[in-house]
Amino acid sequence: MKVAVIGCGSIAQHRHLPEYHANDAVEIVAVVDINEERAKQTADKYGAKAYTDYKEVLAIDDIEAVSVCTPNYLHAPISIDALEAGKHVLCEKPMATSKEEAVNMIAAANNAGKKLMIAHNQRFVPSHKKARDIIASGELGKIFSFRTAFGHGGPERWSADGMDSWFFRKDEAFIGAMGDLGVHKTDLLRYILGEEFTEVGAFVEASAKENSTVDDTAVLMLKSESGIIGSLAASWSYTAGEDNSTVIYAEKGILRLEDDPVHSMIVQYKTGEVVKYELGGIQTNDSGGQTNTHVIDQFVTSIQDDVEPPVSGEEGMKSLNIILGALEANETKRIVSL
Incomplete structure (x- = not known):
C-alpha cells in the first residue's frame, strides 16, 4: 500500500512515519511540508519523494492513503481534498476546528467510499x-x-x-x-x-x-x-x-x-x-523512546480488510x-x- 504523509513535524517524525516504515504492508512514497528542507530531509530518510504542495501528491493515482499531520486549521480542508481525490485518510486530532468541518469530513468520506480515521491513540x-x-x-x-x-x-x-x-x-x-x-x-x-x-x-x-x-x-x-x-x-x-x-x-x-x-x-x-x-x-x-501507538497498524488493517476504522470520523x-x-x-x- 503506497502512502503519503502530509506535514513533517514532530507527530509525523515520531509516530506516523516510523510506524508506517515498520509496517511491512506499507511503502512511504511521498512526504509533504511547506518547509522544503524539512520535506527533503524526511524524504531522504524514508526513500520517498519530497513535495511542498499537497495537491500534487493527491494527484498521484497509485497513492492509496495519506496521513494529515498539519496544523489543526488545515485538518479538515486537506482531509476533504484527499477524500475527494480518492484517498483513505488518517487525520491527526483534533479532527477539525468546528462541528461543521467535522460533519463535512465525514460526508466526504461517505461520498467517496473511503476510510476516515482520527488518530486518537x-x-x-x-x-x-x-x-x-x-x-x-x-x-x-x-x-x-x-x-x-x-x-x-x-x-x-x-x-x-x-x-x-x-x-x-x-x-x-x-x-x-x-x-x-x-x-x-x-x-x-x-x-x-x-x-x-x-x-x-x-x-x-x-x-x-x-x-x-x-x-x-x-x-x-x-x-x-x-x-x-x-x-x-x-x-x-x-x-x-x-x-x-x-x-x-x-x-x-x-x-x-x-x-x-x-x-x-x-x-x-x-x-x-x-x-x-x-x-x-x-x-x-x-521519554527518549516511543512505543508503537498501533494507530497506523489499525488504519492500514481497516483498509486491507475493508472494515470501519476503530476511531471513525463519527467517533472523532x-x-x-x-x-x-x-x-x-x-x-x-x-x-x-x-
Whole structure:
C-alpha cells in the first residue's frame, strides 16, 4: 500500500512515519511540508519523494492513503481534498476546528467510499483496553465517578519549531491544551466508560505560556448519560513531568490507570484485595523512546480488510464536540448540554 504523509513535524517524525516504515504492508512514497528542507530531509530518510504542495501528491493515482499531520486549521480542508481525490485518510486530532468541518469530513468520506480515521491513540494503550473490558464485564459494579489528566511542560518541548510553533497561534491551532491533550481524554473516557457525555462545565485559562494566543490550562467537569461525573484536566503547565493518568471510582473498587511508575493498572477492590498489572507502557512526550501507538497498524488493517476504522470520523466528532462544548461553557460561565 503506497502512502503519503502530509506535514513533517514532530507527530509525523515520531509516530506516523516510523510506524508506517515498520509496517511491512506499507511503502512511504511521498512526504509533504511547506518547509522544503524539512520535506527533503524526511524524504531522504524514508526513500520517498519530497513535495511542498499537497495537491500534487493527491494527484498521484497509485497513492492509496495519506496521513494529515498539519496544523489543526488545515485538518479538515486537506482531509476533504484527499477524500475527494480518492484517498483513505488518517487525520491527526483534533479532527477539525468546528462541528461543521467535522460533519463535512465525514460526508466526504461517505461520498467517496473511503476510510476516515482520527488518530486518537489512547484507546490502544494496553491498560486502557483492559480497563474497558473490566468495566464492561460488570466486575466493578456501578461506576460513580472519575478523574483524568493529561499534562506536560508544553509543545515547545515536542514541536519541531519549539516556541515558534503553530501550537501557540490561535489562527492555526484554534485551541491550545484542550485540543492538544484534552480531546485525547474525552475520547478515552467515552471509550473506557462505554457511554456518551451529556453535560460539560469548564474553566479555561492562558496563564503558563508567554506570547501564546491559546489556552494552556483547562479543567472540565463532565456528566455522562447514566450520571457518572468526573473531572478532566488538560495542561501545558506540568513543568516537572508528564501526567497521563486516569482513576475510575466504582461500586466494588477503584481502577488506577497509568498512575503508578511500575504498574500500568492497579485495581483496588472494596474487599481489600489489590491486583497490580504490568501491561506495557503508554506513549509519552517526555521519554527518549516511543512505543508503537498501533494507530497506523489499525488504519492500514481497516483498509486491507475493508472494515470501519476503530476511531471513525463519527467517533472523532463526538470527542471533539465535548471540547467545543467546554469552550462554550467557559465563555458563558454555564453548564452546556451536549
